[in-house]
Structures are given as structure tokens and as C-alpha cells.
Amino acid sequence: MAWNFLGADYLLHLIIMIGIYVMVSASLNLMIGYTGMLNLGHVGFFGIGAYTSVLLTHPVYGLGLPFSVGLLGGAAMALLGGYFIGIPSLKLRGDYLAIATLGFGEIMRAVFKNWQSLTRGPLGIPAIPKATIFGYTLATKESMAMVVIVATLICLIVLWKIIHSPFGRTLKAIREDEIAAISLGKEVRRYKMTALCISACIAGIAGVFYAHYISFIDPTTFSFSESVIFVCMVILGGMGSFWGSVLGAIVIILLPQPLRFLGFHADIVGALRQILFAAILITMMLWKPQGLISEETITEEKETKEKAAESGTA
Amino acid sequence: MTSILLEVKNLRKEFGGVIAVKDCSFNVKENQIIALIGPNGAGKTTMFNMITGYIQPTKGKIIYQEKEITRYAPQKRVKIGFSRTFQQVKIFQNMTILENMLVAMKNNEVPWATIFSPQKVKVQEEENTAKAKELLKMVKLEGKENKLAKNLSYGQQKLLEIVRAVAVECTLLLLDEPAAGVNLTMLKTIKELLLTLKKKGLTILFIEHNMEFVMDIADTVVVMDYGEEIAVGTPKEIRKNKRVIEAYLGT
Amino acid sequence: MSLIAQVLANAIIAGGIYAVIAIGYSLIYSVLKFINFAHGEIVMIGAFIGWTVAVHWHQHLFIATLAAMICCGLLGFLIEKIVYKPFRKKNKLYVLLTAIALSFLLQGIAIVLFGAKVRTFSTGNIIKGHEVFGAVITTTQFIIITVSLIFVFMILLFIKKTKTGKAIRAVAENQDTAAAVGINVDRIISIIFILSSMLAAVSGILIGYEQNINPTMGTMIGIKAFTAAVVGGIGSVPGAFLGGYLIGFAENFGILFVPAGYKDAISFVILLIMLYVKPTGILGKKTEEEVRV
Numbered sequence: 070m071a072w073n074f075l076g077a078d079y080l081l082h083l084i085i086m087i088g089i090y091v092m093v094s095a096s097l098n099l100m101i102g103y104t105g106m107l108n109l110g111h112v113g114f115f116g117i118g119a120y121t122s123v124l125l126t127h128p129v130y131g132l133g134l135p136f137s138v139g140l141l142g143g144a145a146m147a148l149l150g151g152y153f154i155g156i157p158s159l160k161l162r163g164d165y166l167a168i169a170t171l172g173f174g175e176i177m178r179a180v181f182k183n184w185q186s187l188t189r190g191p192l193g194i195p196a197i198p199k200a201t202i203f204g205y206t207l208a209t210k211e212s213m214a215m216v217v218i219v220a221t222l223i224c225l226i227v228l229w230k231i232i233h234s235p236f237g238r239t240l241k242a243i244r245e246d247e248i249a250a251i252s253l254g255k256e257v258r259r260y261k262m263t264a265l266c267i268s269a270c271i272a273g274i275a276g277v278f279y280a281h282y283i284s285f286i287d288p289t290t291f292s293f294s295e296s297v298i299f300v301c302m303v304i305l306g307g308m309g310s311f312w313g314s315v316l317g318a319i320v321i322i323l324l325p326q327p328l329r330f331l332g333f334h335a336d337i338v339g340a341l342r343q344i345l346f347a348a349i350l351i352t353m354m355l356w357k358p359q360g361l362i363s364e365e366t367i368t369e370e371k372e373t374k375e376k377a378a379e380s381g382t383a
Numbered sequence: 384m385t386s387i388l389l390e391v392k393n394l395r396k397e398f399g400g401v402i403a404v405k406d407c408s409f410n411v412k413e414n415q416i417i418a419l420i421g422p423n424g425a426g427k428t429t430m431f432n433m434i435t436g437y438i439q440p441t442k443g444k445i446i447y448q449e450k451e452i453t454r455y456a457p458q459k460r461v462k463i464g465f466s467r468t469f470q471q472v473k474i475f476q477n478m479t480i481l482e483n484m485l486v487a488m489k490n491n492e493v494p495w496a497t498i499f500s501p502q503k504v505k506v507q508e509e510e511n512t513a514k515a516k517e518l519l520k521m522v523k524l525e526g527k528e529n530k531l532a533k534n535l536s537y538g539q540q541k542l543l544e545i546v547r548a549v550a551v552e553c554t555l556l557l558l559d560e561p562a563a564g565v566n567l568t569m570l571k572t573i574k575e576l577l578l579t580l581k582k583k584g585l586t587i588l589f590i591e592h593n594m595e596f597v598m599d600i601a602d603t604v605v606v607m608d609y610g611e612e613i614a615v616g617t618p619k620e621i622r623k624n625k626r627v628i629e630a631y632l633g634t
Numbered sequence: 635m636s637l638i639a640q641v642l643a644n645a646i647i648a649g650g651i652y653a654v655i656a657i658g659y660s661l662i663y664s665v666l667k668f669i670n671f672a673h674g675e676i677v678m679i680g681a682f683i684g685w686t687v688a689v690h691w692h693q694h695l696f697i698a699t700l701a702a703m704i705c706c707g708l709l710g711f712l713i714e715k716i717v718y719k720p721f722r723k724k725n726k727l728y729v730l731l732t733a734i735a736l737s738f739l740l741q742g743i744a745i746v747l748f749g750a751k752v753r754t755f756s757t758g759n760i761i762k763g764h765e766v767f768g769a770v771i772t773t774t775q776f777i778i779i780t781v782s783l784i785f786v787f788m789i790l791l792f793i794k795k796t797k798t799g800k801a802i803r804a805v806a807e808n809q810d811t812a813a814a815v816g817i818n819v820d821r822i823i824s825i826i827f828i829l830s831s832m833l834a835a836v837s838g839i840l841i842g843y844e845q846n847i848n849p850t851m852g853t854m855i856g857i858k859a860f861t862a863a864v865v866g867g868i869g870s871v872p873g874a875f876l877g878g879y880l881i882g883f884a885e886n887f888g889i890l891f892v893p894a895g896y897k898d899a900i901s902f903v904i905l906l907i908m909l910y911v912k913p914t915g916i917l918g919k920k921t922e923e924e925v926r927v
Contacts, residue, residue, distance in 0.1 A: 254461030
């Protein structure tokens with residue numbers, strides 16, 4: 070295997086990161102792809118989850134509570150954050166909504182940076198305790214990877230169920246034509262709010278895992294550019310395509326990996342990564358805005374299969 | 384005597400000084416088909432949008448089942464029995480025909496319905512699908528359930544929009560130009576559909592330019608011109624009405 | 635008293651710079667109805683070109699400004715033609731995402747070219763300030779205030795009085811009608827991009843003289859100026875002017891009440907409040923979409 074020379078540790082690291090980012094991109098897809106709301110501040114929820122959990126569990130800078138409390142707290146706070154940002158911004162559409170969410174993300178970053186008595190500001194919070202599950206500490210990468218995979222799968226199943234429920238169908242209807250959805254008696258704002266809260270909650274969970282895995286967080290991790298990368302994953306995979314958002318996250322994590330081995334300075338690697346993502350996004354928008362796995366091909370495939378079945382029986 | 388379902392009382396709408404609807408009043412009786420006609424710019428669409436709640440009137444009242452609903456939001460009107468279509472077809476283009484229908488129906492729409500009570504959802508979906516297929520049959524769209532709505536012809540999209548509005552389980556069906564841009568066969572289908580719906584007890588109010596269509600199926604015709612109702616009566620009466628002829632021929 | 639005067643001076647300086655950038659956002663929005671997210675990066679590039687010519691090549695500041703304006707104008711022109719034009723009449727979400735990606739791209743390229751290092755225009759000499767009503771203002775700051783005001787009024791006059799300005803307003807009102815009466819819409823759009831980008835270049839250099847410059851400066855400045863444009867009423871040039879000063883004042887006076895670290899957040903809080911209360915901004919017109927069903 071080509072991966073062998075890179076080491077099992079590195080491979081596990083990639084698996085964990087992919088798991089975390091799949092949660093983020095699948096949750097963001099619920100907003101962008103299924104409900105048609107462009108969210109440019111998703112990193113805000115990710116950050117709320119991370120900081121909340123760290124502050125609840127950290128033995129020195131926090132309350133020293135168990136990881137499970139941190140996980141629940143992080144998810145709950147992110148959900149709450151979604152609710153609060155939803156109140157002013159959900160009456161907005163299109164680019165206005167995008168800007169409002171962007172503003173939210175930036176406000177959150179300012180809070181992380183400036184509420185120094187709580188977050189230590191730009192210094193960040195180091196030595197974040199490892200995650201524990203049923204009293205067992207996930208000290209090794211293997212155990213962490215296992216738990217992240219399970220958590221990711223649970224999130225994906227929940228999202229799958231939601232998307233394939235009557236509720237999810239109405240979300241799609243809202244994306245397709247909001248006014249028509251209203252004409253069918255749908256309380257559009259409530260649906261959007263629910264989608265936003267679910268999306269925020271899952272992003273918060275991803276943030277919790279991120280913090281406890283990387284074991285250090287500071288405000289720079291939760292910048293606007295991270296939100297753009299999140300959006301990039303959804304677009305690349307395919308807006309409104311369930312497996313697309315999974316694929317998008319995998320590609321976005323793996324693609325820039327070779328840059329690490331070119332021996333550039335860290336700043337340049339960051340810049341090259343940025344150029345790469347930007348180029349992907351522009352290319353996709355220009356030539357394949359529906360993404361790698363488009364929603365349509367799925368439905369059309371189903372259709373042609375049915376047609377084939379029909380003609381087969383006839 | 385049939386009772387009055389909807390009452391429009393002195394409804395007025397001004398758009399920054401321009402009067403679009405000028406103190407217009409008429410009644411919609413239960414279980415009737417009412418046509419709202421008039422030359423272009425007569426204020427029909429504005430009137431329609433005020434009745435359905437998409438535009439707030441400047442003055443006047445809308446009374447439905449003896450209750451004032453002038454300031455109700457569109458969604459709230461759906462809850463008390465309204466359902467509408469649009470002049471420019473508004474269907475969910477990237478969803479299948481069946482999905483279009485199912486969205487309109489009563490569902491358990493809590494996000495975790497499929498997680499905690501999958502069996503109930505399944506039963507409900509099956510019932511709704513059966514109902515939807517029945518409705519689709521009425522407009523000859525059966526067998527196309529899994530087609531994406533955008534792949535339908537314009538006329539078919541229009542039919543879909545109408546049956547989707549019917550799927551909402553309404554008392555008052557409001558159609559904005561149901562016959563516009565539709566070929567003769569489909570026109571016949573729409574006529575039959577509306578008459579069947581009337582038999583089932585629905586009240587239907589629609590805007591239309593196609594006079595033949597109006598005269599064929601309407602019980603009552605309301606004629607608007609310059610934002611006012613200038614005549615109300617049966618198709619026969621309207622055909623003979625001098626003011627109506629003047630309005631249409633112009634001066 | 636002198637504190638208030640000093641804060642007032644800072645507010646006017648910041649407000650002027652925001653106003654010049656915000657006008658660019660508003661102009662482009664007025665015609666193409668999308669947020670040119672990459673505008674902040676044009677500001678950054680303008681600053682770097684100015685720095686290269688003035689500091690690195692030791693040329694006169696006037697030449698540096700001119701060079702920055704020409705290069706940025708050209709860049710704006712090319713960006714519109716190559717990247718944005720294919721998106722006209724397509725989904726607005728796509729072009730917004732493309733603009734964000736473009737801003738990302740330009741920033742990345744700037745980091746590769748110039749390094750992430752912070753640069754400065756200043757010569758290292760301590761500039762003596764003048765005292766005005768108890769506030770200390772340096773000559774450069776005077777220049778910043780004047781130059782930004784001159785440019786703002788020039789652009790206002792240009793839009794109001796010239797034939798091209800009238801054509802711009804016509805295109806903003808309705809592209810199809812404008813085209814029908816013989817206005818070359820493509821040309822007008824190009825002019826708008828060139829003009830906005832030149833303004834961005836000027837503001838980039840002004841910022842360079844007031845603060846340090848670095849390749850990531852564009853994002854924050856861009857978002858704030860954009861906030862100014864939205865608060866003032868996006869699509870309206872006087873609105874952008876008003877919004878620019880409003881944000882400048884709010885930020886500088888705001889830090890009298892909240893910790894200085896929250897300075898950046900102030901404009902976003904204003905943005906959220908504004909979007910909640912009146913999404914079209916102070917001077918913005920109601921869009922057709924909202925009225926029509």
C-alpha cells in the first residue's frame with residue numbers, strides 16, 4: 070500500500086479529520102443543499118461546540134467535567150447559537166442571509182478572541198484532555214478514530230433519516246420555491262429554523278471532537294476562511310447530494326496533503342492550500358455547479374431504471 | 384339558498400398613490416364556481432393576491448366563514464381552507480411529481496418522525512401516495528409519478544399545480560388563470576376537473592381571460608374594470624351587460 | 635474633551651476609507667445585483683502595488699498611486715470579463731460563491747508573492763502631529779481625510795452629472811430597458827468595475843499610510859466596507875458614503891464602551907441589527923421581488 074510509508078499514525082490522523090469534516094459538510098449540506106440557505110458562518114457553530122466542551126471539561130482552564138457533559142454541552146450551545154442567529158437572519162434570503170451568517174461567524178470569533186477571562190483569547194487553550202467514553206480514555210489514535218467513525222455514522226444516519234422524511238421533503242420544496250411552499254401552508258420560517266438548529270448542533274458535535282483530538286484551540290482556527298472551506302466541501306461534492314457532501318469532505322482533506330511534503334514554509338503551504346480550494350470552487354461554479362455527485366443524476370438514474378423495469382415487464 | 388363563504392368588502396389597494404383596486408366588493412357563495420374577469424390592468428391579480436394574503440389591502444375587509452381574515456398570513460389562510468395556484472406556474476421543478484403532491488398533503492412533519500416512528504410514517508406515506516395517484520389520474524398524469532416536474536410540458540405543469548393545490552384539502556380553491564397557455568385537450572381536462580371538484584363540495588374562484596372557458600363552467604362571473612367591480616351575475620347576464628361590453632371593447 | 639476629539643478624528647479617517655471602498659461594492663451591486671466579494675482583495679492588491687512602487691522602487695507616491703490605480707483598474711476589468719461574465723443571468727448563489735473563491739485565490743497568490751509578512755509605508759521617522767481642537771492629527775491623516783472626501787465627491791458628481799454616469803444609473807435601473815435605448819451595457823459594466831477597482835486601489839494606499847499592510851488585510855476591510863454598503867443601502871452610492879462614515883464612527887466611538895478587542899465585531903452587530911430592522915439599508919430602495927408575488 071502506498072500509505073504504508075507514510076505511517077499508520079498519519080493514516081489514522083486522516084481518518085479522524087475526515088470523520089470530523091464529514092460531519093461538518095453533511096450538516097452544512099442540510100442548509101445549503103437541501104434548504105437553499107447559503108451559510109457562510111458555519112465555523113461559528115463548530116467553534117461554539119469546541120469552546121463549550123473545552124471549558125466544561127478542561128481541568129485547568131475549565132470545570133473539569135467528564136467528556137460526555139462536554140459533548141452534550143457543546144451540541145446544545147451550538148444549537149442555541151443556531152437559534153439566536155436564526156431569529157434575525159432567517160427572514161432574509163439569498164446573499165443577505167449569507168452575509169448575516171458571515172457576520173455571525175465573525176462575531177463568534179471576536180468573542181473567542183476577546184472574552185479572555187474565559188477563553189484565554191489569542192493564547193488559545195492548550196492541553197485539552199482526551200475524549201473519554203464510558204470511563205475509557207481515548208488515548209490512542211486508534212480508539213479516537215473508532216469513536217469518531219461511530220459518531221460520524223450516527224450523525225449521517227440521523228441526517229439521512231431527516232432528509233428522507235416528510236420534513237426533509239418540505240425543506241427541498243422550500244429550496245425549490247419558497248412562495249409555492251407558503252401557498253401549501255408551510256410555515257417556512259419554522260422549517261428553516263429547525264434545519265438551521267439541526268445543522269448547527271451537528272457542527273457543534275464535530276467541533277467538540279476536533280478540540281479533544283487536536284488538543285489545542287485558539288481563535289484563528291475558527292476564521293472565515295474555514296467557513297469557506299466548509300462551503301467548498303459541499304459545493305465540490307454536490308449541493309443537495311447526500312453522498313456528495315461526504316465525498317467533498319474526503320477530497321478536501323486529502324487533496325492538499327501532498328503539499329505538506331514539498332518542503333515549503335508553513336505560510337506558503339497555507340496559501341497554496343487556499344489557492345487550490347479557490348481554484349476548485351471557481352472551476353466547479355463555472356463548469357459543474359451541481360458538484361461531483363449531483364442530486365439530479367441520482368433521480369434520473371432511478372427514473373431510467375424504473376423505465377427499464379417497466380419496459381421489461383411490458 | 385346557499386350560504387356565503389367569502390365576502391370581499393370595499394377592498395382597496397394603493398401602490399404609492401396609484402390605485403390598483405378601488406373599493407371592490409363581491410360575495411362568493413358556497414359550492415359555486417366564480418370567475419373573476421376583466422381587461423388587463425383591471426386589478427384582478429391584485430385582488431386575488433389580497434384574498435390569498437400575499438398583498439395587504441390598504442382598506443377594506445375580507446370575511447371568510449363569518450370571520451374577518453383581512454390580516455391573516457397566507458399560511459394561516461391555508462389552515463382555514465384556502466388553496467391557490469399562481470399565474471406563473473410554481474411547482475417544485477427538481478422534485479418528482481409524486482413528491483410535489485406529497486408535500487401538499489397532511490404529513491407528520493417533525494424532523495425525527497422517521498427515526499422514532501418509522502412505521503407510522505410509512506403507513507401515512509402509503510395512504511398519501513394512493514390519494515396522490517388518484518388525484519393525478521384526474522388530470523391524466525398517472526404513471527408519471529417519478530418523473531421530475533421540470534420534465535413535464537407547460538400544460539402538464541399547470542395541471543400538476545392545480546391538483547397539488549387540491550391535495551391541500553381545501554374548501555376554497557383559488558386559481559390564477561388556470562387555462563392560460565394550455566391546449567384544447569388539457570382545457571377539457573381542467574374543465575372536467577373543476578366540475579368534479581365542485582360536485583365534491585369545493586368552492587372555486589378563478590381569474591381567467593379565456594371567455595369560452597369562463598362562460599362554460601362559471602356559476603357567477605365578477606367583472607372588474609379600473610379596480611372596481613362593474614358587474615356581477617350569471618354568464619348569461621354578463622354577456623348582455625352593457626358596461627361589460629363597453630369595458631371590453633374599450634373607448 | 636481631547637479624547638473625544640481624538641476619537642472623532644479617527645472616526646473620520648476610518649469612515650472616509652470605508653466610504654471609498656463601500657462605494658465600489660454598491661456600484662457593482664447596483665448594476666449586477668451581487669456582492670463582489672473580491673473587492674476587499676483589490677484593496678489589498680492596490681496597497682501592495684503602491685508599496686512596491688513607492689517603498690521598494692523608491693518612486694514618488696503620486697506615481698505609486700497612479701500605478702496602483704491603473705493595475706487594479708485593469709485587474710477589475712479582467713476579473714469581470716473572465717470570471718463574472720459567464721454568470722450573468724445565472725443563479726446568484728453561484729456568482730457569490732465564485733466571488734468568495736476569487737477573493738481566496740487573490741489572497742493566496744498575494745501570500746505566495748509577498749509572503750505573509752507585515753509591510754509598512756512609513757519611513758521610520760516619527761511624524762509630528764498637528765493639534766486640532768485637542769486631537770493630534772498627522773499630515774498623512776489630513777491627506778487621508780481630504781483624499782477620501784475628494785474621491786467620494788468626484789464619484790458622486792460623476793454619477794450625477796456625466797453622460798456615462800447617467801448611463802450607469804439607467805443600467806442599474808433596468809438592464810434590458812437601458813440596452814433598448816442604445817446603452818452598451820457591457821461597456822458600462824466594465825466601466826463600473828474599472829472605476830470601483832481604482833477607488834479600491836486608492837483606499838488600499840490610504841490604509842497603507844495609516845496602518846500596516848499584509849496579504850490578509852483585504853478580508854476584514856472588505857467585509858466591513860461591505861457592511862457599510864449594506865447599512866447605507868446597497869446599490870445606493872450616497873448610501874455607501876453614509877454607511878462608510880457610520881461604521882467608522884460606530885467602531886471608533888464603540889470602543890469607548892466595549893473592550894477595544896471587539897472593535898471588529900461592532901460593525902457586524904450593526905449589520906445584524908440593520909438586516910433585522912431594514913434589510914434594504916438606510917437609503918436602499920425596496921426591491922421588486924419583495925413587492926411582487
